[in-house]
Amino acid sequence: MLWPVKFLAPIRSRLVALLPSTVLLLAAPHAGAQGPGATPAPAPAVTRITWLASDHAPQMTGADASGVTGRVIAYLEKQWPGVRHEIVFANAKRSWQMIENGDEVCRANVVRTPDREKAAYFINTQLTPPPGLIVRRDKLKRLPRNAAGEVQLARLLADPSLRGALIDGRSYGPVLDEMLAARPADSAVSLYSPKDFGARLLQMLSLGRADYSVEMDMALVMAGNPEDLVSVPIQGASDLVMAGIACPRTPWGLAAIRGIDKAYGRPEGAATLRRGLMRWLTPETKAHYAARFDAFYRERSKPSRIDP
Numbered sequence: 001m002l003w004p005v006k007f008l009a010p011i012r013s014r015l016v017a018l019l020p021s022t023v024l025l026l027a028a029p030h031a032g033a034q035g036p037g038a039t040p041a042p043a044p045a046v047t048r049i050t051w052l053a054s055d056h057a058p059q060m061t062g063a064d065a066s067g068v069t070g071r072v073i074a075y076l077e078k079q080w081p082g083v084r085h086e087i088v089f090a091n092a093k094r095s096w097q098m099i100e101n102g103d104e105v106c107r108a109n110v111v112r113t114p115d116r117e118k119a120a121y122f123i124n125t126q127l128t129p130p131p132g133l134i135v136r137r138d139k140l141k142r143l144p145r146n147a148a149g150e151v152q153l154a155r156l157l158a159d160p161s162l163r164g165a166l167i168d169g170r171s172y173g174p175v176l177d178e179m180l181a182a183r184p185a186d187s188a189v190s191l192y193s194p195k196d197f198g199a200r201l202l203q204m205l206s207l208g209r210a211d212y213s214v215e216m217d218m219a220l221v222m223a224g225n226p227e228d229l230v231s232v233p234i235q236g237a238s239d240l241v242m243a244g245i246a247c248p249r250t251p252w253g254l255a256a257i258r259g260i261d262k263a264y265g266r267p268e269g270a271a272t273l274r275r276g277l278m279r280w281l282t283p284e285t286k287a288h289y290a291a292r293f294d295a296f297y298r299e300r301s302k303p304s305r306i307d308p
Helices: 003-016 019-027 062-079 094-101 137-140 153-157 174-181 199-206 217-222 252-264 267-278 283-288 290-300
Strands: 048-053 083-089 105-111 118-129 134-135 164-167 189-192 212-215 230-232 240-247
Touching: 048 062, 048 094, 062 083, 062 105, 062 252, 062 267, 094 105, 094 240, 105 118, 105 217, 105 252, 118 252, 118 267, 118 290, 134 137, 134 199, 137 230, 153 174, 164 199, 199 212, 199 217, 199 230, 212 217, 217 230, 230 283, 240 252, 252 267, 267 290, 283 290
Parallel strands: 048 083, 048 105, 164 189, 164 212
Antiparallel strands: 105 240, 118 240, 134 212, 134 230
């Protein structure tokens, strides 16, 4: 197993090696000064990108062992030759601290927010569906749904004839958390504390010990897409989440994100990203969001505008 501390040290050592040149630049402020008609300083050369990741899946092999990050690297190695890529396993909090510090690192599969854009350059790479309702297929017709086929969760939670199973202490996102907290006191929902982050709840559904749960499509796919279970979007909590690749808001980060965007801003790049996401979605989710996916990847097949 690879531990983050084994990889973070080389990054620090490279940064320390840059200190002498940094001191020289600070000591000679006029050397890099640019007048109104001066030629802009050339962009830094990007020869190595250290990718911060926490989506490690040791049960899988090849690029899939590092989830989204591994597939990004596999693609960039072909499309952007001459750049060396390495993965450092670090949690989301530590990763964002390093990006804010301006370290020469990037991270894939990051939710894009206005606040984060203050510290990082982004390119959009995927629209991710939120958690949906996982239900036994033989109970599907009994769900209260709107004209778009979305589950009306408040009505479902008030139905004592359908049994729900949720993970105790887990956040399903602000919108869903609020809906779940407002369920009736006599709701037929039981809370569990599994050690496997939900896989056993899906087994409970398959065994008929519960009728529905709330989970990401990926959990169903990783469980082998059980034929007796189906994913259904939830009304009021079905907005897709924009995610992308982030690099620090520095000259190096700008050069890195532009190089990455150049590799992905073409039809084959968009197709690669689409395949990477679709493999984790159920047929029902793909169909529900088909038009929005089509529009997003059509735009992704072209270069992005990235302002300094």
